[in-house]
Amino acid sequence: MKISDILSRKRTLSFEVFPPKKGAEEIPELLETVSRLKELGPDFISVTYGAGGTNAREATAVSGHIKAMGVEPLAHITGGPSSPSDVERVVKELSDYGVENVLALRGDRPNGFSEEYCKYFPHATDLLEFLGDRFCLGAACYPEGHTECETLREDIVNLRKKQDAGAKFLITQIFYDNSYYYRLLHEAGKMGVTVPIIPGIMPLISAKNIARIKTMCGSTIPLDFRNMIESFSKNPLVMREIGINYAVYQIIDLIAKGAPGIHLYIMNRADTAAEICGRLKNVLNELF
Ligand code: FAD
Numbered sequence: 009m010k011i012s013d014i015l016s017r018k019r020t021l022s023f024e025v026f027p028p029k030k031g032a033e034e035i036p037e038l039l040e041t042v043s044r045l046k047e048l049g050p051d052f053i054s055v056t057y058g059a060g061g062t063n064a065r066e067a068t069a070v071s072g073h074i075k076a077m078g079v080e081p082l083a084h085i086t087g088g089p090s091s092p093s094d095v096e097r098v099v100k101e102l103s104d105y106g107v108e109n110v111l112a113l114r115g116d117r118p119n120g121f122s123e124e125y126c127k128y129f130p131h132a133t134d135l136l137e138f139l140g141d142r143f144c145l146g147a148a149c150y151p152e153g154h155t156e157c158e159t160l161r162e163d164i165v166n167l168r169k170k171q172d173a174g175a176k177f178l179i180t181q182i183f184y185d186n187s188y189y190y191r192l193l194h195e196a197g198k199m200g201v202t203v204p205i206i207p208g209i210m211p212l213i214s215a216k217n218i219a220r221i222k223t224m225c226g227s228t229i230p231l232d233f234r235n236m237i238e239s240f241s242k243n244p245l246v247m248r249e250i251g252i253n254y255a256v257y258q259i260i261d262l263i264a265k266g267a268p269g270i271h272l273y274i275m276n277r278a279d280t281a282a283e284i285c286g287r288l289k290n291v292l293n294e295l296f
Contacts, residue, residue, distance in 0.1 A: 009080055010144035011052055011109045012176035015204045019295040020051040020269030021285075022082070022206070025276050027055065027066040035066065039073055044278035046079050048285045052109065054082035054179075054271070059115035060089050064098050072105030082146065083107050085139075086115030087129025092138065095129075099142060110143040111179065112136045131166075136173035147175040149196070149205060151188035155226045160195060168199045177203050179271050182210040182221070184254070185230045186261050207262050210273035211280055213251035215241035252280065256287050263294055270295070 014020055023045050028034030045053060053074050057067045071081040083102050085095065102110065112135040117125060129135045132147050139145060147170040150163060157163040167178070178201075183189055189207050196205065212221065212229070215237050221227050229237075233254055240246040259270055270292075274281045285292060 009108065010176075011080065011082060011146065012144050014051050014080070015177055015268060018051075019263075019267070020206065020271075021048070021292060021295055022050050022052045022054060022269060022271045023048075023281055024054045024056065024208075024271065024273045025070070027057075027063050027070045032066055032069065035070060035073065038070060038276065039077070041276055041278045042074055042077060042079065045274075045281055046077060048281055050079060051269070052080040052082045054111060055084060057084040057086050057113075057115075059086050059117075061086065061094055061098070064094075065101075068098055068101040068105065068107075071102060071107050075106050080109065081107055082109045082111055084111045084113055085135065086113045087126070087132065087135035087138075088115035088117070089125050089127070090129060092128055095135070095138060099139070103142070108144055109146065110139060111146045111148070112139060112175070113148055133166075133169045133173040136170060136175055140174065144176055145174050146177045146179060148181065149178040149192065150181045150226075151183045151192040152181070152226055152228060160191075164192075164195050164199050164201070167196055168201055171201050171203050175203060177268075178205045180205060180208045181225050182208050182227050182273060184212070184233055184258070185228055186258055186265075188228070189262070189267075190265070204268035206269040206271050207267050208271045208273055209255050209258055209262075210275075211251045211255035211284065212237065213248045213280065214244070215247055252283055252287075255284055259284070259288060260291055263291055 028038050055067055055071045071083040074081040085098055112132050114132045136145055149167050153160040153163045236250050
């Protein structure tokens with residue numbers, strides 16, 4: 009089923025998984041995780057794709073398995089340095105698996121990339137246009153602005169281009185201060201972005217991830233939250249409790265204020281997803 013059709017009826021609950029790093033032999037383990045996630049009733053599960061298509065085969069296979077398990081997959085594709093024929097190959101595999109939804113991305117560029125890098129798909133908009141109406145298409149957006157843009161306004165001008173190029177819904181980069189998400193909704197709305205913007209939440213359950221989050225995603229960690237983490241950084245059990253409680257707090261606020269769905273970045277941890285959903289049983293019922 010197309011995610012745009014689901015969103016036209018209800019608010020969504022979704023999870024993101026990444027294909028196994030060591031290759032196809034680890035797919036069965038991931039599918040056990042997917043089967044536990046299925047019990048939580050997600051509307052879709054998204055599957056990441058390596059920048060440059062390094063793991064394209066495993067990624068498409070995982071999407072195919074998810075579809076066969078009766079859950080709607082959202083297959084990510086990064087255009088990046090791929091050629092049109094590389095993308096066509098992935099399109100064919102996904103279509104053969106019956107996948108209907110694709111999140112079209114550019115992917116991160118490596119440091120010191122040359123002019124030739126991203127020759128065919130310099131932006132997600134190029135991939136969106138290339139994919140046309142072959143899938144129900146989504147794209148990424150950034151509550152604090154994408155790191156390559158000097159201003160949020162510039163990034164939102166480009167976001168509008170993603171809608172014009174065919175994106176039917178958007179999923180945000182992670183954020184830990186909901187006011188960035190509400191500001192994005194407001195500013196994107198002023199720029200004519202009307203498609204649903206689904207907030208992406210990643211429970212921060214390990215102190216060592218703080219630095220990574222700042223460098224990889226540019227997401228701000230509010231001072232209060234940072235202080236809590238730093239006070240207990242040596243106690244993993246407390247850290248986990250804090251991270252899960254903070255994500256629960258963010259989700260309650262987002263649902264209360266009418267977010268069109270909740271997308272959980274769970275780093276392939278079904279236990280984390282189950283704990284969050286367990287604490288929010290009645291709140292999540294408000295999504296349906
Ligand atoms: P773009 O939309 O191309 O944006 C990149 C920059 O170019 C931005 O600054 C934007 O403002 C600007 N821009 C956009 N369109 C235009 C245009 N037409 N003309 C001029 N400038 C433009 N990475 C992976 O490798 N694999 C994944 O599976 C993956 N999944 C992700 C899922 C989500 C929900 C998010 C938020 C990110 C994901 N990423 C993934 C990371 C993503 O690839 C990087 O953030 C990358 O740097 C930008 O990708 P994009 O699709 O937003 O690119």
